[in-house]
Amino acid sequence: GAVVSQHPSRVICKSGTSVKIECRSLDFQATTMFWYRQFPKQSLMLMATSNEGSKATYEQGVEKDKFLINHASLTLSTLTVTSAHPEDSSFYICSVLPGQGKETQYFGPGTRLLVL
């Protein structure tokens, strides 16, 4: 399987600040990456699909101005939570899709965000 890293693994911030989370594909190039959100004791909910060199595609109900996604290279996608509030506290997980026609997503270890 593919190796995916996320940084930071855990972050605590004050309400109103912005937080950037990085997702890196370590052993292959990924034209497509995904960002999920997981609330405690709940399943993963897809937030957006990140495509290298183009704008991200957001799922219904996800504010694109609040959750900024940048996929500037084939190995790096970033999620920036802007003006974070306590309700944004969650576990954010990225995944990568290795190449065209491949259907298996490989997940990062996740980032725990706590907004005070």
Add this chain to the structure above:
Amino acid sequence: AQSVTQPDIHITVSEGASLELRCNYSYGATPYLFWYVQSPGQGLQLLLKYFSGDTLVQGIKGFEAEFKRSQSSFNLRKPSVHWSDAAEYFCAVGAYEKLTFGQGTILTVHP
């Protein structure tokens, strides 16, 4: 729209006992089906997947799953559970990149 149902929120088994985790899906065409495992505070690890062919698929850590089209099911099994299998298990259905996850089943293993 595609959907996944995992009827069991929490299952407890004794170490060495057999295990079956249920998964039912709704999808308009032939689905791609996955089982992932998540340890506390960690990301998801792929256990196995079904795309086509043999309906009984083998995965890592001694897990297997069987695709039954007539029942729209993709149940996960393991003949003998180890204490290290305690985790949360997610079934997912998807095609052309988009995955939909079930609610997850938490597995507790008693010694």
